[in-house]
Amino acid sequence: MSTSLVDADLILALDIGTITTRAILFDVVEGRYRFLGAGTTPTTANAPVGDISEGVRLALDQLEDITGRRLIGPDGQLAIPALADGSGVDACVATLSVGPPIRVVAIGLLEHLSAESARNLATTTYAEVLETLSLNDKRLTAARLDTLLSLRPDLVVIAGGAEGGASESVLNLLEAVGLACYVLPKEQRPEVLYAGNSALGQKVKESLGGLASLHIAPNVRPSLDIEQLTPSQPVLSQVFRQVRARQMRGVAEIDRWAGNRLTPTAAAFGRTIRFISKEYAHTNKGVLGIDVGASSTTVAAGYAGDLILSIYTQLGLGQNLPQMLQLCKIEDIQRWLAIEISNQELLDYIHNKAAFPGSLPAGPTELAIEQALACQAVHLAIRQAMQTYPSHLPRPFPDFLPSFEPIIASGSAFTRAPLRSQALLMLLNALQPTGITTLALDRNSLAAVLGAAAAVAPLLTIQSLDSTNFLNLCTVISPVGHAPFGAPVLRLHLTTPDKQEANLEVKFGTLEVIKLPPGQNGTLTLSPLHRFDVGLGGPGRGGTLKVIGGTLGVVIDARGRPLRFSADPGRRRDMHKKWLALFDA
């Protein structure tokens, strides 16, 4: 070992997604963790294999071929810790997102307080909240019992009672849960997560401990006006593991390899965003992470080490894709398309994609459709997530996206986009950022596994949060204000250390690009017109800032907030084509 700071040399990261399973190997070279290689195979959760460990082994086989290292021991198990002959690894971390949403019933004292917090806690993992029970619904215990039995949840989340507050009412609500567990056969009983008044923990154990698999977490609603979800999330991750281990073969084995730290992918992704937000605390802005996958869309907002994690299982791009149409109209997806396709054809595409969630867009038309679907998923997810953000967070434009620096995009819709400009436009259209921010791409799809690795090798996480893995797409300046289309709204002057200069007058309704090679420094002077706000302290206020060039340079998005499209489909498609043509990558 070349540095005492390193906890483990050879680290294996497993990422088991809905469609693909990856095995990634890191080793320490000259005191720094380096990516050695990755093996990728289709996930094998589905029948006829029905065992995720099989896909993991196939990915490890590939990884062994690529790296020339033996990872699996003679007993067919991952050799951990590494053996004397050099085979095996020092540590293993794993993330998991495959599987149907966990079926949850949320219980709280009051519908809009603790019951809502119980719901909110559930949605920080891959869950579908089927029903909420509270004192407000005035149901009798037997009716609550019938509800629980008919829904057959995988998990019951119970909140209620501020610290030092109500106790008897909380215990009354538990009666139906206890009866449901008593009535159900042991193998069908739900996991129960109690995250209410901590003073009742012992009584809850006495009441439910013998009947249910009970987990106690910190109170998610310690007082009427405070909701704290983050401290309970590790317990929720543990419950997630147990539910998945009951649902799928191989989960228990992989969890064992990972030292009982198998993490929901979204939680691990959130951990990385929280970690980065500490580094960016000086900006007084949050860090935003977006991860679009086949099973869900995750929105993680980190504020100086605090995390707001939202997972939308109805906004996955796989089997549950038709659920998106319960949240928007087909025309809302059409607006992102630069190609002509009928609503019926688009609808058929969505249903066919749901039937074959692992299929790939082979041609340009299919790619355009999938990018439009990803764009709409992110758009819907961020709109929902914004409603949950506390009002005290920095939000210069209350109706629009809060200030974030940077915004990080993950998921194959972005990372596999053949052109970086396609990824950029998906992000700009879906998120519609305001002011000044940086857009980055988790190009090797490592954000989640790095979050999982933070528990065993924090140095790996720290050293991997660089431009090798997080590609700086561009700095985006999005002026906000009102002006006629075509009116100049921003004058911009760029100088580089080698005395190169560029001047630009930006008109309202346009998207502009200034070339600044990746990594090159520049100084931007911004002079907004018409009292437009560029995020430098208020309407009409300009200033000078340092920027670093990204793959796509510096982008000025003066198309207006919110984005408005022409009612004429032909003109709208032409605009999309024009915007894409601005970029050469």
Place this chain on the structure above:
Amino acid sequence: MYAPITHILAGTSFRRERLLPMSGRVLARRGQLVSAIDVVAEAVLNPEHMLLDIARGLGVSAKQADKLLQCKSGDEVGEGDILAGRLGMGRRVVRAPFPGRVMVAGEGQVLLQLDGQPQELKAGYPGLVVDLIGERGVIIETTGALIQGVWGNGRINYGLLSIQALAPDALLAAEQLDVSLRGTVIFGGICIDERALLAAEDLPVRGMILASMDSALVPLALRLSYPIVLIEGFGHLPLNPQAFKLLASSERREAALNAEPWNRLAGTRPEIILTAPSQTAHQPPLDTATYSTGQTVRIIHRPYQGQLGMLAAVYPGQIRLPSGIAAPAADVRLENGELVLIPLANLEIIN
């Protein structure tokens, strides 16, 4: 790399588990011959409960009430049966308001599960019950032709097959559905007209096999009482030649449709069984396979969705597709002779 398989087999023998979602009563016997709609098991899936306050009913404390209980957990009780109280004339008692089963008795309360209407589990497949699975269900062995579908509306039925599509891309029209088709299973090609689905409901038919259907018809299809199975998917997708040949040559043959939704985790999917005249055992369908040249494959995604072809070459590593995406891919020789590059993710082996 495991390759997904879809079965289009003229003759095979296979087994399927049919399970209740919870414990119930298995009605079928081992060795019994069943049709697709025979009920093999039943369970009260959503029982109602009553929590009776015995202490209050008797006007005593919970502790005293427990001493006066006349029932215990697991007892079946009829309406009016005494649950608690001192027996004898004029004594105060608590009676069961409805028939049911005592689930819990104690602490001054009795939890009564009321008798409910059991829900039935149909066999789904014609064949022989070869095994019973505890209180959950059965395993059925079936022999015949098997065609696996992509989407189903959740219904089960069987009947004699009537071919209404004379070509793989024939459109089903409402006018085709006359009274002579009552009680049959229709093979209808492509359906884009809700009137055709409604006309079939009016007859009624016992089932409908389609190559594809407009996705806008999904909500209606889910409400209909007869099973619908799509073999290719949504939109205007013609039926693949192999399935068309098999169906077109099976007029008046008994067809059983299990139109259960495709659940990849559980391994269940919509299936059509054309019953064999004899129960002679055939080769079981392949469970797993890997891609290799010479295999017959179906393309499951645009732009060649629904077409069959032969794997001409499987490339190592990642290949750049026309979309610009890089992925493992293969050359597929289509039936018209054209050679096309298709990502492996868009292929399935036709067994």
